[in-house]
Amino acid sequence: MTQKLVIIGAGMASGRVIEHLAALDPAAYDITLFNAEPRGNYNRIMLSPVLSGEKTYDDIVTHDDAFYAEHAITCRFGETVTRIDRTRKIVHGAKGDVPYDKLLIATGSAPFIIPVDGRDLEGVITYRDLDDTNAMIAAARPGRKAVVIGGGLLGLEAAAGLAERGMDVTVVHLMGHLMERQLDEAAGYLLRRDLEKRGITVLTGASTTAILGANRVEGVLLADDTALEADLVVMAVGIRPETRLANDAGLEVVRGIAVNAQMQSLSDPDVFAVGECVEFDGHLFGLVAPLYDQAKVVAHGLLDRPDAFTVRDTATKLKVTGCDLFSAGDFADGPGREDIVFRDPARGVYKRLVIEGDRLVGAVMYGDTADGNWFFGLIRDGTEIDEMRETLIFGPAFQGGASADPLSAVAALPPEAEICGCNGVCKSTIVQAIDGGAADLGAVRAATKASASCGTCTGLVEQLLQVTLGDDYAAPAAQPVCGCTGLTHEDVRRLIKAQELKSQPAVWQELGWSTPNGCHVCRPAINFYLLADWPVEYRDDPQSRFVNERKHANIQKDGTFSVVPRMWGGITNAAELRAIADAAEKYDVPTVKVTGGQRIDLLGVKGEDLPHIWADLNRAGLVSGHAYSKGLRTVKTCVGTDHCRFGTQDSTGLGIKLEQILWGSWTPHKVKLAVSGCPRNCAEATCKDVGIVCVDSGYQVGVAGAAGMDLKETERLADVATEAEAIEMTVAFIQLYRENAKYLDRPYKWVAKVGLDWVKNHVVADADNRRALVARFEVSQTVYRKDPWAEHAADAPRFAPLADLTLEAAE
Amino acid sequence: MSWLDIGHIDDIPLRGARLVRTRLGCVGLFRTAEAEVFATSNACPHKGGPLSEGIVHGRKVTCPLHNWVFSLETGEAMGADEGRIATYPVRLDVAGRILIDADALGKRSAA
Numbered sequence A: 001m002t003q004k005l006v007i008i009g010a011g012m013a014s015g016r017v018i019e020h021l022a023a024l025d026p027a028a029y030d031i032t033l034f035n036a037e038p039r040g041n042y043n044r045i046m047l048s049p050v051l052s053g054e055k056t057y058d059d060i061v062t063h064d065d066a067f068y069a070e071h072a073i074t075c076r077f078g079e080t081v082t083r084i085d086r087t088r089k090i091v092h093g094a095k096g097d098v099p100y101d102k103l104l105i106a107t108g109s110a111p112f113i114i115p116v117d118g119r120d121l122e123g124v125i126t127y128r129d130l131d132d133t134n135a136m137i138a139a140a141r142p143g144r145k146a147v148v149i150g151g152g153l154l155g156l157e158a159a160a161g162l163a164e165r166g167m168d169v170t171v172v173h174l175m176g177h178l179m180e181r182q183l184d185e186a187a188g189y190l191l192r193r194d195l196e197k198r199g200i201t202v203l204t205g206a207s208t209t210a211i212l213g214a215n216r217v218e219g220v221l222l223a224d225d226t227a228l229e230a231d232l233v234v235m236a237v238g239i240r241p242e243t244r245l246a247n248d249a250g251l252e253v254v255r256g257i258a259v260n261a262q263m264q265s266l267s268d269p270d271v272f273a274v275g276e277c278v279e280f281d282g283h284l285f286g287l288v289a290p291l292y293d294q295a296k297v298v299a300h301g302l303l304d305r306p307d308a309f310t311v312r313d314t315a316t317k318l319k320v321t322g323c324d325l326f327s328a329g330d331f332a333d334g335p336g337r338e339d340i341v342f343r344d345p346a347r348g349v350y351k352r353l354v355i356e357g358d359r360l361v362g363a364v365m366y367g368d369t370a371d372g373n374w375f376f377g378l379i380r381d382g383t384e385i386d387e388m389r390e391t392l393i394f395g396p397a398f399q400g401g402a403s404a405d406p407l408s409a410v411a412a413l414p415p416e417a418e419i420c421g422c423n424g425v426c427k428s429t430i431v432q433a434i435d436g437g438a439a440d441l442g443a444v445r446a447a448t449k450a451s452a453s454c455g456t457c458t459g460l461v462e463q464l465l466q467v468t469l470g471d472d473y474a475a476p477a478a479q480p481v482c483g484c485t486g487l488t489h490e491d492v493r494r495l496i497k498a499q500e501l502k503s504q505p506a507v508w509q510e511l512g513w514s515t516p517n518g519c520h521v522c523r524p525a526i527n528f529y530l531l532a533d534w535p536v537e538y539r540d541d542p543q544s545r546f547v548n549e550r551k552h553a554n555i556q557k558d559g560t561f562s563v564v565p566r567m568w569g570g571i572t573n574a575a576e577l578r579a580i581a582d583a584a585e586k587y588d589v590p591t592v593k594v595t596g597g598q599r600i601d602l603l604g605v606k607g608e609d610l611p612h613i614w615a616d617l618n619r620a621g622l623v624s625g626h627a628y629s630k631g632l633r634t635v636k637t638c639v640g641t642d643h644c645r646f647g648t649q650d651s652t653g654l655g656i657k658l659e660q661i662l663w664g665s666w667t668p669h670k671v672k673l674a675v676s677g678c679p680r681n682c683a684e685a686t687c688k689d690v691g692i693v694c695v696d697s698g699y700q701v702g703v704a705g706a707a708g709m710d711l712k713e714t715e716r717l718a719d720v721a722t723e724a725e726a727i728e729m730t731v732a733f734i735q736l737y738r739e740n741a742k743y744l745d746r747p748y749k750w751v752a753k754v755g756l757d758w759v760k761n762h763v764v765a766d767a768d769n770r771r772a773l774v775a776r777f778e779v780s781q782t783v784y785r786k787d788p789w790a791e792h793a794a795d796a797p798r799f800a801p802l803a804d805l806t807l808e809a810a811e
Numbered sequence B: 001m002s003w004l005d006i007g008h009i010d011d012i013p014l015r016g017a018r019l020v021r022t023r024l025g026c027v028g029l030f031r032t033a034e035a036e037v038f039a040t041s042n043a044c045p046h047k048g049g050p051l052s053e054g055i056v057h058g059r060k061v062t063c064p065l066h067n068w069v070f071s072l073e074t075g076e077a078m079g080a081d082e083g084r085i086a087t088y089p090v091r092l093d094v095a096g097r098i099l100i101d102a103d104a105l106g107k108r109s110a111a
Ligand code: SRM
Pocket: A554, A555, A556, A562, A564, A593, A594, A595, A596, A597, A598, A599, A601, A627, A633, A634, A670, A672, A706, A707, A708, A709, A710, A746
């Protein structure tokens, strides 16, 4: 006997159910198909090619009128179902009722709309169906401005499509990087770079507070008060299961309609649900692969054939030409996991595999996703990968056989493979050079130019040397920064400038880091290089700093901190001393000590008290002394002409001026200065990083002294007549040091490497260059010459524990 | 297990850490990725360094006092150093709230 099946929603999932029924037992059901959209089943995921103009609606229709006619399906398109009456087994449509024996709910999802003012303005569109797509196409005019809110899969496909139609597109994304649910930071960086290449502006960490406009949309306002102009706003911030009908009908709904493994409602065995509207075992669904599995189970269930749905991993791709990404499985959370990372900066390739035990559990890839499905298969099938661990990341081409050796990847490259992109040198040319006697990197560079420009292929060339020469190859002695890279500090600094790398993910990717995000050795160095080279563009990353620079205080062996306020040039007064005394009492400071740097140290302050003691000291006009930083520490002075019978110049005044110009700047290592008023040198200026000795005829500026682990007298940089010149020489020297030295080299070590003559050429002989150095220092100081205590005093909650469970009742 | 809500993931900076104070000493919560957090004891087995003040990289943290490196997943010291920190079950719910297993916190020995 033919039963009545009513289906609500003609989407991707129900379309599959109908196909299975038609194939298995076409006579079993008399089907009525409702759809709120005024059309039948089409391939929703291909809306993006329709938006960009690569396809038309006709191309993406999956079931046409002929199909429905052939299978005698009653189509109620353009008709919304308003109510389900489960007692009487009737579905109420807008244009009339239909009785059912079995009901299938396939209502999909509704786009999530963020509750901000202006969300209902004309020109604000979500991205879900053909009507949305057509509305976007109608609004898209070359040169007009579109803002897409949401940097996930849908938002980015919308952005790319609108850009393709000539619009000026900005993507506003709340999280730190694009597609954060599918991609890690490195892949997110590459994706952003590719989108920016197409002229799309990407704002991350950006929160929308309002949509602006009188009658129709005119702009978008962000939390940091940035206002973006917009003729069109696309909201693509997420979806939620469309469950209103099921709710009203009293079916069990958690986030989606709750179903068992047969896709039957937990509340009513005659009601099935399929697609994005369901929730199974705590899972929601947003991609088609699992929906197709569900559709098969539903068809079997309707025909009383046993079957059960199980949740499987899904893989994601982005349908934007030129943005080749792949993400599968689980690359977050969970103990006992290990990463394998591969980067090929020249080709913009990044691959990361996440391994747990002897299985692959997740994969993220960008740039070259050819092996994506192979990895996906390993994840899905839980294949043991121990045997191929070493070469796994190179893909299936390198598996099997006896060549389980990482170098085999290089060995297997074809002779015409390009190794050095800058100079167009291929593998065979380099191998010939090596065979012809070039036995080290320098010789290969000289013979072929390979790796002689940007240097990013240095690693590959070295591997070729290793492969070609075997045991005869002696690895170069230059010390890499750390285990994350083969490059030296000097190479990294050079490449950051040459390739204009302006973020840490850019450095990790373009320079081929072997770890996901560096280590405690390289991160502080890279953070410094970036802020020194791009003071305006780069934003300092506190998480890449050693605790002292993050907490703006020196950590003590018992976990407390020391607080040292600045005393400009060693000068203080009664009010400051009183404030220090008050703070010492108020915060129970166990030790108050006069330091070797002419100021006062409050030792033993509790971490959570820091912002409070800073606020108190700030009120008395005291600021951070940076006693903890790789930056300017102290400028020691002597009493000079003001009081001393031998003083020749105002040493105290010059010291204060220098400290006020230089404070707050970050340097490769700490920097200490001193100014003495005469050659008796009471400020010990001749053992400082920069030490100035005043004489009758002017100022002797010495540099590169040391009095710590090494002891060394300063060398004379220049003798100058005026205070202004002394200041200019000092600032230029420090900027040259900031721009060129290796992280953690004090000036004396750096000068020993580059030579005092080189320094003199840049700072003394070339006046234009000197002024340019000073100008660059000033640009940097517009960002960094400020008191970190004042900035962070307001941040007190961050210094306190996240939670205090000592107050909980005892277990 | 009894899951206790102790805060939101965004209260911890990316590649940073925050403390949870308990009757038996402090527990460090480490945020290693946008949506990944680990909980371990805060005291370094070497000389008691406060691990939550260390640099977080990959799924590891480096002690701020003498640079021992610990896996946040297993608690084992890496490389040549020998030692172990306690790890505690912690998870994130869909809204980004951090849930920690109060039973596991209660069971550890007062070290
Ligand atoms: C407080 C102070 C000692 C004192 O009680 O006087 C001090 C204390 C520390 N010094 Fe110093 N140095 C202090 C003046 C000096 C001086 C003398 C000077 O500045 O006139 C020197 C020799 C000059 C020099 O800088 O080379 C000095 C050479 C060092 C060194 C060796 C640096 C070198 O390149 O050789 C270190 C280690 C380092 O920086 O890597 C160091 C490191 C340290 C640290 C930060 C160790 C650490 O990393 O925890 C100490 C912090 C103690 C704490 O818990 O607060 N301290 N230290 C002095 C603070 C001066 C200030 O007001 O800022």
